[in-house]
Amino acid sequence: MGERGSIASMNFKKMLMTTILVASQVAALALPVSAEENVPVSNSANETTITEATYEQKSQADSGEEASSTDPVTDPDTEGAGTVEGEAGEPATEQATEPTTEGTSNEGAVISGAASSSGDELILLMNSKKMYHNGVEYLANYPMEVKDGVSYVSIRAIVERAGFQISYDSKTKETIIVRGSDELRFKLNTTSYKVNGVTSTMRGKSYSVQNNFMVPLTAITQALEIPYTWDQKGKRVIMNLSTKPVASFTIGNKEVISGETIVQYLPQSSSPTGQQIVSEEWQGRQETFMTPGNYVVTYRVQDASGQWSDPFSLTITVVKPHTPPIANFTTDKDTYKMGELITYIDDSSDEVGIQDRNWVNNQRAFFSPGPVSIKLTVVNVFGLTSTIEKTITITNETLYTRDEFNQLYTPVGEKYGFDGKAVPSWDKVNYSYTSNATTLIRSNSPETVYSEGVLYRETALGATRFMIHHANATGKNVKMYVIATNNNDVSARLTQSNLGFAGPNQYATGVGKASVERYYDSMLTGNQYKDIWIAPGESKIILNELSASNMKNGDVISLLADLHSDSTLQYDVIMIGADKDPMVSLPYLSLLPRDVHNRGTFMDATRTIEYSEEIGLTPVRLLLGDNSSDPFLAGQDTMSAAEPVLNAGNFGVVYNITLKRVAPNTLVTFNPRGGFYTGWILVNGVQVPLSATTGLNAPNETAVLFRTGNYEQSLNLVFTAAPGSNLSVNLLFQQMPAKK
Incomplete structure (x- = not known):
């Protein structure tokens, strides 16, 4: 050589x-497993933006086998180390396998794709001491290993490479890991650990091996939200330990209109290491965008250590300025006779949608000759308006008088004015009725309640109807309850069939009207049906809608409900402070005296009327709640020594009226006689308001209920008086004028 x-x-x-x-x-540098010697590590903590996942389960899913201490994941040191390391110790660039969430726990989401290249990267090799931190190889004191299907890592290995601070609390015998504002506390031989003071469960029990404190890797990654990928082929975990700050922003405007909107940018930024954000940078930001379109705005921040965040981009959609709607309407003609029906055709339009239409003088007919101006204003969802005004001509010729026109064309549920003084001279329908065995418990006195207490107490068996109507004048927030008590030796079954509740609010007549509407709705749909079981000696709150909300001072509630019990039950209707327990309070409540209004227990509170003779050929009236044709129910006030009382107006009574022969061309209307009335009525199974706009004033207003055609028809009406309104009332039947 x-x-x-x-x-x-x-x-x-x-x-x-x-x-x-x-x-x-x-x-x-290895720290003893007991961590008795506090060895702080001063490296920066890590950015954590994506939750961790159970890579052990991914490994099991890919292999089709259960991982265990006797069947560990393949050690990359012996089988495939060549696929993990590149030259000069650099991490391999091989793509990670596509992981799956099938079979994983709810610990986090699996991150798929290639290993992170966003800065600080740590690669752990399964069953190996080798670690690669940003391409540099390091050796841990003990390898990452699988035990009972859970992958464990030495706390020291992670701390040294991730730059966390570590200490030991000798009093609690806890090893403490700190990263920025996050604190993790671990104890040996436990399956729990603390994350910022909150106890969480790990997927396995911590343990010590060769003086190394081993914990499930997922305990750390989950708590600190460290993202990672699992490379099945290379048997490696690739962790992203980036400490870069994080930047994002939102827009405070609901929409951005070109040339109009001043955009409200709401930036958000943070540093996983707790560093102060010292600088920011925007690209594409404009205070006002002058042209419609999509604009990408990018934002990034810099922390005190000099690191910049990844750029965060948001696409802002800028729309063109909104245009007002276009108001337009036509009539079927330009010239009409007096009393002739006018048809209005609304041709208004808008690019988004019209929210409101306001007509002026769009009467169905006019009864004076001359030019008539009609105006329509439309409003779109952006509050922009448009108005159009047109003029039609009314001639001197009469087609229908006002009364004739109203009888023919007033819509069902709407009212019209007439001379009600003549109604008492109309013949009465001489009907008879039968009564059904329904016990009515009417709690309507004191109607205005000035102190806490029991408003009514009664026992009942079988079919029972509640009518409850009260106002709060105690000067504080209260709640109302109905409590059913079973004083029998056997359990009781209480079945609720119909229920209508309204309130609380300040308007007694409106609450009464709404409660009747909802009562009828429950009849038609069965949506309030329920069974309630009450054990021997048990008290239970029923009709829960009543106590669902606080009643402020001055509020009114109204309730109608039908129930059936197979045993005698005691019922208590109470009002107490909103902060009090009704069961605790009940034994100590006083019985409140009644006022001028009615309360009591009344039998036979369902009346059935069947009338077989032809009706409607001549003007006739069917009178209800007058104590003559329709006698008031007699009952007793059990809270006042069973004193006899009359149910004035028959509130709470349900009338089922069947008229088998209503003549052709008959108009049926509803006319109050005792005062103001607003409510609902069922007409052949359809709810009809009384009336649709405002209530009815006695005696000169009437609401349309039904019109027969050119043939005789049967008619079914279900009626109960709306609390807060006035009785008596008339159902009027009369022939309509012939159409011209």
Whole structure:
């Protein structure tokens, strides 16, 4: 070989000695497993942006075998080390295999693709002491190994390479790892550890081997959100330990309009090592974008150590300025007779959508001659408006009088005015009724409640209906409850069939109307059906909607409900402070006295009316809640020594009315007689409002319920009085004028 060979041999020996010296120095840094000697490591902590995954399970899925301590993952030192290392100790560039989430736990997401090239990279070899940190080989004191299907790593190996701080708490016997603001605490021979003070579970138990503290790798990667990939072919874990800061931003505007919107950039940045962000850089940022289109804006930040974050980009969609809607309408003609129906055709348009339409003077007919101006204003979703106004002509000729027109064309559920003083002179429908055995518990007094207490208490068996209507005047937030108590020796079954609840709010008539609407809806859909079982001696809150929300001072609630019990139950209707326990409070509540309103227990609270004679050829009225044609229910107030009471207005009574022969061309309307009324009624299984816009004023307003055609029809009406409204009421039947 000569002199050159001798020199080469000497250089090789020097390199070998240097390598051995470096390895021995690295090994000398190893921390005792007990960590009794606190050895802080001052390297920077790591950026953590993606959660970890269970690469052990990926290995099992790829091999089709269960990993265990007796069947470890292939050691790359003996089988395939050549696929892991490149020349001069640099990490291999081979692509990692595509991992799968099948069979993994919920510890995190599997990161697929090539090993990270974003800076700080640590490669751990399975069953090997070798580690590659940014292409430089290091030796751990103990290899990463698989035990009971879980991959374990020496805490020291990770700490030394990742730059974490480590210490030992002799009082708690915990080894502590700190990275920035994150703290991990481990104990020997446990399956739990603490992450920022919160106890978490590891996939395996920590242990000691040859003075090395071993923990599941996933415990560290999960807690610190260290992203990694698993290279199945090379049997290696590739961890991304980048300490770069992280930058992102959002836009505070709901939309960005070209030439109009001042864009609100909301930057967000952080450093995994707790470094201060000292600089930022934007590309493509504009305060106002003048032209519609998609714009990419990029943002990055620099921390105090001089590291820049990866750039974060967001595409901002800039839209053109919104245009107002186009208001437009037509009528079927330009000239009409007095009392002639006018058809309005709304032809308004908008590029996005019209949110509101406001008409002025778009009456269905006019009853005075001359020109008439009609206006329409439309509003789109952006609040932009457009208005159009047109004029039509009304001639001197009359097609229908106002009354004739209203009878023919007022829509079902809407009202019209008429001379209600003549109604009492109409003949009454001489109907009879039968009663169903329904017990009505009416809790409506004191209607305005000034103190906590029991509003009503009663026992009932079988079919039971609750009608509850109260206002809070206690000066504080309260809740209302109905408590059912089973004082029997056997369990009781309580079945709820129908329920309508409304409130709490300040408007008594509106609450009453809504409760009736929802009560009818439960009849039609069965959406409130439920069975409730009450054990012997047990008390249970029922009708939970009643107590779902606090009642503020001045609030009103209203409830109608049908139930059936197979045993006698005691019912308590109570009002107490919103912060109190109803079960604890009940034994100590006083019985509240009633006021001028009605409360009590009433039997036979469902009335069935069947009328077989023809109706509607002449004007007639069917009167309800008048105490004459429809007598008030008699009952007793059990909280006032069973004092006899009358259910004035028959609130809580349900009427099922069947008219078997309604004459052709008959108009059926609803006319209140006792005062203001607003509510709902079921007409042939369809809910009809009384009325759709505002309520009805007695006696000169009536709401359209039904019109027969050119043939005789049957009609079914289900009615119960809306709490807060006034009785009595008339159902009016009359012939409509002939159409011209």
